[in-house]
Amino acid sequence: MNYADVFNAVSITKCSDIKGLLELFEASYLAFEGETILDEAKAFSMEALRNVYPTLDLNLAKEVAHALELPMHWRVQWFDVKWRITMYETYNKNIDKRFLELAKLNFNTVQAILQKDLREISRWWRNLRIMEGLNFTRDRLAESFLCSVGLTYEPQYSCFRKCLTKITTMILIIDDVYDVYGSIEELEQFTEAVDRYCPQVEVLPSFFGESLEGFIEGKRLDWWDSSKTQDLPECMKTCFQALYDITNEIAYDIQELNGWQVQALLHLRKAWAGFCKALFVEAKWYNKGYSPSLEEYLSNALISSGAIVISIHTMLSVGSTDEKTINLLGKDEDLAYNISIITRLYNDLGTSMAEKERGDAPSSIHCYAREMNVSEKEAEEHIKNMINNTWKKINGQCLNNQSHNLLPCSFVKVTTNVARMVQCLYQFGDGFGIQDRETRNHIISLLIEPFNLDKTAKD
Structure with missing residues (x-):
């Protein structure tokens, strides 16, 4: 049997x-x-x-x-904590009040740290003033910070959370530049600017004895060339400058943390260049009315999902500084590859209809439906099956990594949480494109409202 x-x-x-x-x-x-x-x-x-x-x-x-x-x-682990504490308090017949109060106190303590992080990143966002000239893009700072919390809520990762928030805001802004604003000619110039590299400096200088101002005002100019942006609209120049500044700031922070044994700025620049080139491919597809096969679509979506950008920042920030490990991210269907694919598939399920209406490139759903001559409902079921199968690959890779110590555990945890976070964002629609009720509820519950503590609880 x-x-x-x-x-x-x-x-x-x-x-x-x-x-x-x-x-x-x-x-x-x-x-x-x-x-x-x-x-x-x-x-x-x-x-x-x-x-x-x-x-x-x-x-x-x-x-x-x-x-x-x-x-x-x-599920995103931290997002489920409050629900489980409430369930324990409401329905458990044999409540241990000391245990319950300890759980609430722990939640409130972590929440207070997250609130401090949010205040600091909000101050940075206001001072950046990038949204003043960008009326076409999404202002989603709170949602971006929520994503960073979903990836790593632990108190010791405050700096990394703020880094992730900056990255996520830039992914959204640049995605909107390619999706809804730039012409093909402008996008080509923007892509070349991000991809352009001045080769006269081969290694980053030691930061010892140098101030942050000296690094930012001097050395970075040898690494990213902005001359290609001169003929672009002001708003696209603003986007490029923001990406330029944020990437250099993050690279400096990484170098200060890890030393100069790894060229952080070079890896970050390559990641952003790859992201922009992938978005440009999608823009050209839409401009030409071209519908790729699902395989062709996913080979590009691997990069355009933005998950590789996050993976490389994560590896440099909390993972390994081994050059070989960093260069292999997203290759040979590794963990970062599968996380990137699942990110795009979840995104497509949540946003395909809205993106089709506003004129974006085809999604995986539309590509499969056209390629296989099936209905969109059947295509959606196929994409859901692909998500299930990709999760199985992720499960196997996580266990294999645990057995053979192939990647740092902190990197594996954060990267796997990317898949959980996009599921959370797109489960009920587009959690980024539309400021929906579910995302707003998460923000209020996790970042604003603490537990009321029982002052009568005994030690």
Whole structure:
């Protein structure tokens, strides 16, 4: 008898171990490639939970609904903490008040640190004043900071969170430049400017004995050439200058942290150049009315998703400074590659209709539907299956890394959280393009509203 026979032998209507079913359902999302038995377990437990849901008490019903909406393995860990504390307090019959208050105090303490980070990054954003001349782009600082929290909420990573927020805001702004503002000729000039490299300086100088001002005002000019932007509209010049300044600031911070054994600015510049070139490919596709195959689309979307940019910043900031490791990111279907693919697929599921209406390049859904001559609904199901299969690859790569120590654990954790964060953003639509209720609720719950502490709790 195989496992399928075992599942089928159990009458779904007589399943009484709901907790066991729930655990089986959650465990099925940890499957690797080829583990079809866990696919069967997922289908079985999902159907069973849906059937028994109307008969459950309120507490268990909430847990089941929460899991069916999104399994634990796909959730952003920190975003789920408040819900679980509230569930424990509301429905647990044997509450340990000291344990409960400790959990609330821990949440409030971390939240206070995040609030401080948000105040500091908001001050930086106001001083940058980039939005004054960019009425075509999205001002999503709070959402960008929320993303950085989703990737790494731990108190010790304040500087990295602010770095991630800066990166995310620039990804959104540059994406809008290519999607909704620039002409093909202007975008070509902008892309060349970001890609242009002055080769006369081969290595970065030691920062010892140099001030930040000296580094920023002097040495950086040997690394990025802005002459190609002279004929561009002022708003595109503003975007380039902001990218230029932010990248140099982040590179300096990385060098100050890790020393000069790795050329951070060179790697960051390459990452942004690749991102812009991939966006330019999509702009040309749209301009020519060209619909690529899904394979061709994804080979470019790997870069245009922006996840590789985040991965390289992450590796340099909290991971490894090994040049070989950094240069291989996104290659040979590695972890960064699969995270990038899943980022684009989630994004396409959440934004495909809005992007089609406003005139963006085709999404994976439209590419597959046209290539295979199927409906968009069928194409969406195919993309969802691709997401499931990509998660299996990610699961295997994370376990393999744990066994062989191929990549720093901090890098693996942050990068995998990118996939969870994009799922959170696009689960109910476009969490970036539209300031929707779900994203706003996350901001209020996680960054603004603390727990009320019980002053009567005993030590």
